[in-house]
Amino acid sequence: MPVEEAPPPLAAEPEPAQDQAQQPAESKRPRIVIAGAGFGGLYAALALRPARANVWLIDRRNFHLFQPLLYQVATAGLSPGDIAWPIRALLRHQPNTTVLLAEVCGLDLRRRQVFLRYTGGPAQFQPETLAYDFLILAPGSRNSYFGHDAWAASAIGMKSLEDALEIRRRLLLAFERAEYSAASRAALQTIAVIGGGPTGVETAGAVMEIAREVMLRDFRSLDPRHTRVVLLEAGERLLPAFAPSLSDYAQNALRARGVEVWTRSPVTEISDGGLAAGGRRLQAGTLIWSAGVSASHLGHALGAPLERDGRVQVTPALHLPHHPEVFVIGDLAWCAGRDGRPLPGLAPVAMQQGRWSARNIQRAIALGPREGSWARPEAYRPFRYRDKGMLATIGKRAAVGQLGRIRLRGGLAWLIWVGVHIRYLIGFRNRFMVAVEWAWAYFTPHRAARLITEERRSKPPAD
């Protein structure tokens, strides 16, 4: 995506919202543009509800996605609608906020404007620019194949709803094909999950559950109990961010469920039919990529030095150096925690940074503008992350959790995992529905969404 090539800014700005146009004080209020409605951007927008400002929340999708449960869509446990919620509906009672279905494809820091590309819009809408007084950049991250972009076609990542639906399609279709093809049955019944972080561990456990429990009696020729799930990790152990004792527990719990765990197995080759890793070859009908993400391409448009993973160094108050009006949060931000190491790309980090940047902006607004700028860095406070800990589930009654020195494993950690995920889902309806689906899945060998729908049209945009 050529982000540096900014389209020529047009004179015309998007028509202001009616509510805003009716307010005579429009010119007295700063405009806050938020790029991205993930955990960071959405929580920033929600925190700006009382702000005397005009807020524009821009995302190329019309929904906020609860990414931590995306792997359950990929494994047919939940429907897309259960973990997504329309952004407009979330902000309908916030008259200072306008939602725009568009992508921020570049920006001009000097002129303080972003360039937009409208989702599904015909040519007359684009290019378009939107000026800002404050900018909150929260574009998230994307799948990273460590330079092997060709692997993306064979090993689907897990970042978007379409990714998850494509994994679901391939996984279910592989079993259908295995049913009538004895010759390639063994390979078709093999699933490789690449990357031993929380997503990889959770996916491997869920895949084994659907194969051995849900589909157990559904076929006549193939035996779902012969399903092989191989979880590959390049490093020494699974869940490297957790304590070693929890890694051991996770590895044993997965093995007890029949998952093969290959550690010290960096993948060196991937094709449609399988992979090579750590000197071994594996034929697999379905390949799932959960080995790495890198920050959004939008970082390249900032002219600031980037870390090796594409993240942008921000000040302790979460803004760009030299640009106190531009905040960078979530997966794009390289922000040191208390121990000096960068904070991980987790939902709680993004949520807290979103709220924090919103509060810093409100502190500046309270002081009023000065010399043509609303940014007042002297009013900002440095971000402090309140560690909420980490959780990862392996399957029914098995999970690990870590908060500081507290380490949990087994049934209690699993119950906390269930409770936390339902708690943080957006909207009462989704909480209720997911709770029902999980109760249903716990007691019956059924899953909500075992549907093979059509192949997606194309690779989604890279960012």
Add this chain to the structure above:
Amino acid sequence: MPVEEAPPPLAAEPEPAQDQAQQPAESKRPRIVIAGAGFGGLYAALALRPARANVWLIDRRNFHLFQPLLYQVATAGLSPGDIAWPIRALLRHQPNTTVLLAEVCGLDLRRRQVFLRYTGGPAQFQPETLAYDFLILAPGSRNSYFGHDAWAASAIGMKSLEDALEIRRRLLLAFERAEYSAASRAALQTIAVIGGGPTGVETAGAVMEIAREVMLRDFRSLDPRHTRVVLLEAGERLLPAFAPSLSDYAQNALRARGVEVWTRSPVTEISDGGLAAGGRRLQAGTLIWSAGVSASHLGHALGAPLERDGRVQVTPALHLPHHPEVFVIGDLAWCAGRDGRPLPGLAPVAMQQGRWSARNIQRAIALGPREGSWARPEAYRPFRYRDKGMLATIGKRAAVGQLGRIRLRGGLAWLIWVGVHIRYLIGFRNRFMVAVEWAWAYFTPHRAARLITEERRSKPPAD
């Protein structure tokens, strides 16, 4: 689809199921092949549970779809998983039945075999043939544009899940585009529903509800109350299969909800931007086709005379003339009712025909084979349709219903509509979830699945 061009039959049949291979009596049991797992085919398979036969149920999708509620997926009220259920899971406790994810693309009546095309299967699986002793053809129907096939790209029909998701995508995207495009706002906020049968009436009502109630406060520039929904009917009145008084009620109820009803307006032209009908032009951002279906192409492969709508004349016992081993049921069958007129393409007709053909086959099996054939037409009984009546809903607390001389309208008809649709959904989970979604939608301005997901890859196969 070139159904007549049958691929060369191969010697190899699909590998028999393990369960069956283990049965020494395999050769003594007839093989029943069912093409299509809609209402007709699925209910036939379920009714064959006690049959001493090997049953093969073939569908090109892995799920049974509850088509009467498809319009609710198109209008974001339900998720795909709520109205679809994996065929394998439905038949998992029926060991005499094998499910195959494939399309019956042709057949050879003389050799008693069908030709298969495997869904998503690579070349080595196809072509393939499957021999039968009995065949139940239940392939359903497809959208028909009365010879104007080019209209299909602009006005999406409502036959498959992908159809419904594409309508949802276009509908929601039109409102997003209207938000930032004042110039084309009026057209983008106009939805044309073509065809005034039950599907058209239900869709028009649901679209108006989502626009005026669900999205009422979600936009800043556009006013959802300015949404125009135009329901076009070529004939004199809506719901021509119902009594005129019920047509009047439906028309008035739709108008009270703001839907424009254009009767005597046969569509003469359709493009992406709008349509011409009855001498008038209409600019519309979304066009929905519910004006007609015609029977599956598979009818052409039978060599029997077809009715004008592509349906196949069957005997009173539901089989092909001269082929007592081939049953044709559901939307493909032209079967006279008690009044001599053909039975309509409704779910209850297909369900009853599915069960009836299964029973006729079981009567023949009880007599045993004769001269190389299991078909025993002397054992068959003529099909008698038990009229379950017709229902159509307009919106909250408004529906019409007709059973013989009983005519219902308003709140009671609506309650019956709700009850019947929940009753006939497959699976307790789906019944429960749909009931919750509807209760939720009744009391709140929210919908389960207001998601704009990616455009589908291509037109689905025509059949």
